Amino acid sequence: MARSKEELIAAMGNAVLEMEDEEAAALAEEYVEAGYDAMEGLTEGLAKGMNRAGELYEEKEYFIPELLLCSDAFYGAVDVLRPHIQKKTDSGEQMTAVIGVVEGDTHDIGKNILKIMLETEGFDVYDLGKDVPTQNFIDAAREHNADFIGMSTLMTTTMIKMSEIIQELKNNGLRDRVVVMVGGGPISEAYADKIGADGYEPDAASAARRARELVLAHRS
Amino acid sequence: MSRKTKDEMTPKQRAAAIANGEEVDRMPCNPNVANGVARVYGCKISEFNTSAKTLAEAQIAGYRRFGYDSVRVFTDLFPWAEAMGAEVTMPEDDTVDLKTPAIKDPADYKKIHPLNPYKDGRLPVHLDAMKYLIDGVGDEVGISAAIVGPFTNACFLLGVENVLRFCYKNPEAVHHLCQVSLESLIAYADAAIDIGLGPTISEPMSSCTVISPKIFREFSAPYLKQLVDHFKSRDRGVVMHICGQTADIWEDIADMGVAGFSIDNVASIEECKKKIGNKTKILGNVNPGTTMYMGTPAEVRMATLQCIKEGYDSPKGFMPMSGCSLPVETPFENIDMMMDTVRELGYPVDPEKLDRMMKETEAELEKEKA
Numbered sequence: 001m002a003r004s005k006e007e008l009i010a011a012m013g014n015a016v017l018e019m020e021d022e023e024a025a026a027l028a029e030e031y032v033e034a035g036y037d038a039m040e041g042l043t044e045g046l047a048k049g050m051n052r053a054g055e056l057y058e059e060k061e062y063f064i065p066e067l068l069l070c071s072d073a074f075y076g077a078v079d080v081l082r083p084h085i086q087k088k089t090d091s092g093e094q095m096t097a098v099i100g101v102v103e104g105d106t107h108d109i110g111k112n113i114l115k116i117m118l119e120t121e122g123f124d125v126y127d128l129g130k131d132v133p134t135q136n137f138i139d140a141a142r143e144h145n146a147d148f149i150g151m152s153t154l155m156t157t158t159m160i161k162m163s164e165i166i167q168e169l170k171n172n173g174l175r176d177r178v179v180v181m182v183g184g185g186p187i188s189e190a191y192a193d194k195i196g197a198d199g200y201e202p203d204a205a206s207a208a209r210r211a212r213e214l215v216l217a218h219r220s
Numbered sequence: 221m222s223r224k225t226k227d228e229m230t231p232k233q234r235a236a237a238i239a240n241g242e243e244v245d246r247m248p249c250n251p252n253v254a255n256g257v258a259r260v261y262g263c264k265i266s267e268f269n270t271s272a273k274t275l276a277e278a279q280i281a282g283y284r285r286f287g288y289d290s291v292r293v294f295t296d297l298f299p300w301a302e303a304m305g306a307e308v309t310m311p312e313d314d315t316v317d318l319k320t321p322a323i324k325d326p327a328d329y330k331k332i333h334p335l336n337p338y339k340d341g342r343l344p345v346h347l348d349a350m351k352y353l354i355d356g357v358g359d360e361v362g363i364s365a366a367i368v369g370p371f372t373n374a375c376f377l378l379g380v381e382n383v384l385r386f387c388y389k390n391p392e393a394v395h396h397l398c399q400v401s402l403e404s405l406i407a408y409a410d411a412a413i414d415i416g417l418g419p420t421i422s423e424p425m426s427s428c429t430v431i432s433p434k435i436f437r438e439f440s441a442p443y444l445k446q447l448v449d450h451f452k453s454r455d456r457g458v459v460m461h462i463c464g465q466t467a468d469i470w471e472d473i474a475d476m477g478v479a480g481f482s483i484d485n486v487a488s489i490e491e492c493k494k495k496i497g498n499k500t501k502i503l504g505n506v507n508p509g510t511t512m513y514m515g516t517p518a519e520v521r522m523a524t525l526q527c528i529k530e531g532y533d534s535p536k537g538f539m540p541m542s543g544c545s546l547p548v549e550t551p552f553e554n555i556d557m558m559m560d561t562v563r564e565l566g567y568p569v570d571p572e573k574l575d576r577m578m579k580e581t582e583a584e585l586e587k588e589k590a
């Protein structure tokens with residue numbers, strides 16, 4: 001018996017949350033074959049499951065291995081849905097993010113989690129990787145016409161690079177065009193204010209939600 | 221404030237006297253200067269990759285400059301993974317970093333071989349440096365050889381995120397890599413013990429900031445325990461360090477029978493003391509970044525005193541230390557201040573004097589702010 005759209009949406013979200021990659025992909029197949037709306041399956045099913053995983057991480061129920069596996073299940077199922085998602089004609093909702101770990105720092109686990117959560121929130125993400133020279137942030141922001149720049153560092157010794165990047169954005173006339181957020185262990189709201197960033201969040205799930213809010217507010 | 225530049229006792233005399241319950245000049249202290257010794261000695265950090273003599277002489281220069289209580293052969297977290305086939309980047313004047321893990325295709329994990337400490341990678345350089353150190357300062361200060369834990373090394377063999385995924389998807393592979401890492405680390409540590417050093421273990425990937433206590437117990441703890449047991453069988457106590465939050469695994473670690481546990485600044489000495497202070501010595505945890513690297517000397521003094529206040533009465537002992545290796549460019553005056561603070565306080569700790577020093581320092585900090 002064919003399952004209803006709602007049932008499948010709930011099951012997809014659950015499969016992501018439970019780290020069941022094969023199950024999530026199989027459900028996505030079933031969902032597409034039944035002719036249900038792919039976009040809705042993504043936003044209401046898969047993304048909600050991933051959001052919930054992010055919450056469990058905030059609550060210290062999940063740790064990095066669990067989040068990585070949820071994200072594998074998420075991306076696997078997204079790949080199934082993607083060809084069936086109708087391209088939006090107005091690109092009003094299209095949001096582009098450029099993210100990276102600043103120069104001198106190679107801690108990238110947190111940045112990788114941020115990438116996943118930003119994609120869950122609907123961003124197209126250009127990931128510059130780790131140990132990224134300042135100029136690369138500037139070039140990428142320009143080239144991709146970014147709405148959002150997210151910088152990450154876990155080391156006090158490299159925090160200074162964040163302020164350097166913001167200064168360079170100003171020098172290049174790009175600062176007003178993008179929302180800038182900073183994060184990672186030694187970063188704080190106070191530090192974000194001090195260097196003229198638009199926001200800080202202590203974890204990736206709330207960071208991605210805030211990024212979305214800030215970008216939408218910045219547009220209107 | 222007067223700055224004593226010389227201690228009355230050597231670290232070895234001090235440790236022996238404390239063990240006998242005698243009064244000494246000051247409590248032992250380890251600011252945990254890592255590759256920063258290159259700044260004292262005046263060489264490039266990359267020279268440590270090839271010259272045992274430079275590595276040893278720089279360590280000696282750091283020890284003589286600051287007078288801290290432990291010297292350690294530690295350049296970075298990757299020499300063992302490198303010796304097993306990982307590629308590293310070697311910046312001219314900065315710390316070595318992992319470039320590519322030893323195993324390119326995860327399916328090939330069984331192809332990994334244990335290392336030979338006398339032949340592979342930079343390990344022979346490290347072992348030779350140990351000999352120079354024993355000859356140079358071995359009779360006055362304890363010298364230790366750093367290793368990483370088996371789980372952390374496994375992460376560098378296969379890539380951090382691959383290993384974290386495999387904890388669920390291919391547990392057998394993780395166990396295999398931990399086992400081969402265990403054998404390798406024992407081979408290296410045995411070579412160091414033969415030269416006369418004691419081991420220390422850093423196990424950053426076991427942090428509760430990264431993996432759950434459940435994963436820790438399944439994949440990391442069994443191998444750490446074997447490592448600790450091996451050292452005990454060779455009559456060596458071992459100090460372990462795990463970065464990040466560790467409160468939920470303190471008891472596991474103490475029950476392994478480690479001689480000491482060194483905690484990160486995000487963990488609390490007070491709580492750690494309550495939980496495992498009766499089982500093992502606690503070391504820590506001045507913030508290496510915000511305080512030691514970026515702070516003023518008065519802030520360093522305050523933080524050092526604060527740690528001592530929380531930890532000094534811990535049943536199995538306490539040593540003030542930084543929460544992790546210091547950044548290379550940490551100002552000398554801050555490292556001096558950490559040492560001078562314990563010099564001024566003396567040992568055994570007089571709680572009233574400690575409070576007085578804290579009050580003075582607080583006043584100084586107020587002035588600084590104004």
Ligand code: B12
Binds near residue numbers: 153
């Ligand atoms: C795991 C780890 C490592 C791993 C890194 C593996 C990897 N691929 O990333 C290894 C073992 C390789 C490593 C190496 C080193 N490490 Co390390 N490491 C850690 C540890 C234990 C956990 C970090 C982590 O991954 N956390 C989990 C992630 C998910 O958290 P997160 O990154 O904070 O991200 C979350 C939020 O911050 C937020 N977020 C992240 N980015 C962004 C960005 C934006 C815009 C926003 C809004 C939010 C946001 O979302 C994330 C998810 O919720 C910390 C300990 C600690 N106290 O944090 C030390 C720590 C970061 N390491 C430290 C050090 C010193 C090092 C080394 C220099 C050690 C050495 N001597 O070799 C090298 C660094 C090499 C280099 N040049 O970068 C120090 C840094 C101290 C300092 N200077 O400030 C720490 C703090 C330990 C300590 N107490 O001293 N490390």
